[in-house]
Amino acid sequence: HKMLGPCPCHYSRFDLSKGGLLILGQATQSLPQITLEARGDEIYATGVTGLIYGYASNI
Incomplete structure (x- = not known):
């Protein structure tokens, strides 16, 4: 079962x-x-993993 995530900017699809x-x-x-990490009622x-688009490195 695929969960598709659309990109409205580039019309791409991600599984x-x-x-x-x-x-x-x-x-x-x-x-x-x-x-993500759950601590009590909060999520952090x-x-x-992977490079965030538009950045040379993940800082």
Whole structure:
């Protein structure tokens, strides 16, 4: 079962069930993955796998 994530800017499609894998469209790379951690009732972003578009490095 595919969970498709559309990109309204480039009309690309990503398979969110496969780590944001690019499956169709003009995008040149798959989506970066954000690592989340739950602490009580709050959720925190604790890491990134892959380069965030538009940046030379993930700072």
